[in-house]
Amino acid sequence: MSHYHAVVWLDHHEAKVFHITETEAEKITVKGRVPDRHINTRGGKSREHAHADDAFLHEVVEALSGAQEWLITGPGEAKHELMRHIERHDPQYRGRVVGVESADHPSDGQVCAHARRVFAKVDRTLPQR
Template sequence: MTTFHAVVWLDHQQAKVLQFDAEHVQAEKIKSHSHHTKQHASAVRTEHEFFGEVVDALTGIVEVLVVGSSTAQSDFKHYVEKHRPQAAKAIVGYETVDHPTENQLIAFARKYFVKHDRMAGVPTPT
């Protein structure tokens, strides 16, 4: 499915990636892998692997909205800007939200992108 927009809801344990167009929604869930080791910095490495999988799921998406807890967004934003700067260009916004259903998330993202695209002078694809 070729889509123009995606919304990602994430916390530090999982992410929901919803790619959508006017009629279709494609959902993907990504879970963080926990490595129970005493090795120094294994938690950071695990988080980077998780965030890397999320970014990989966004390949080819033109505009991405990232939502979720403020700390998860901040950590994800830092990771993307430092390690995946090409992907950072597609992320058009970060919004703090609680735990919406997929339908609520899509409705929120559609409303966000209509406003964002209008402000940027870009017609929203249908």
């Protein structure tokens, strides 16, 4: 099933992609691999940072690709890593991204409801198709 709108909530462990209409949602779950971990020891304190791998991000883009407008959400850096991945490896999809937003850990229903509100606002500002 392909819809005009899709939203993805992702962290470094998984991505939940929803292709949505006003009343329906189709969910695709993409599981991440063990993320790369980098240790930052600036100032004598060590902090570990996870990074998503390109294969995981590529699968997320594939899951989104059937839709024409995308909203990217998530709690940490993975959403920005996805945007960098799109810009580097799939620039033809850059124009489909209507927003990148922070979202902690909402339920699937909350993700879809928020996306519907965002897409309704975006679609009102565009010329009629």
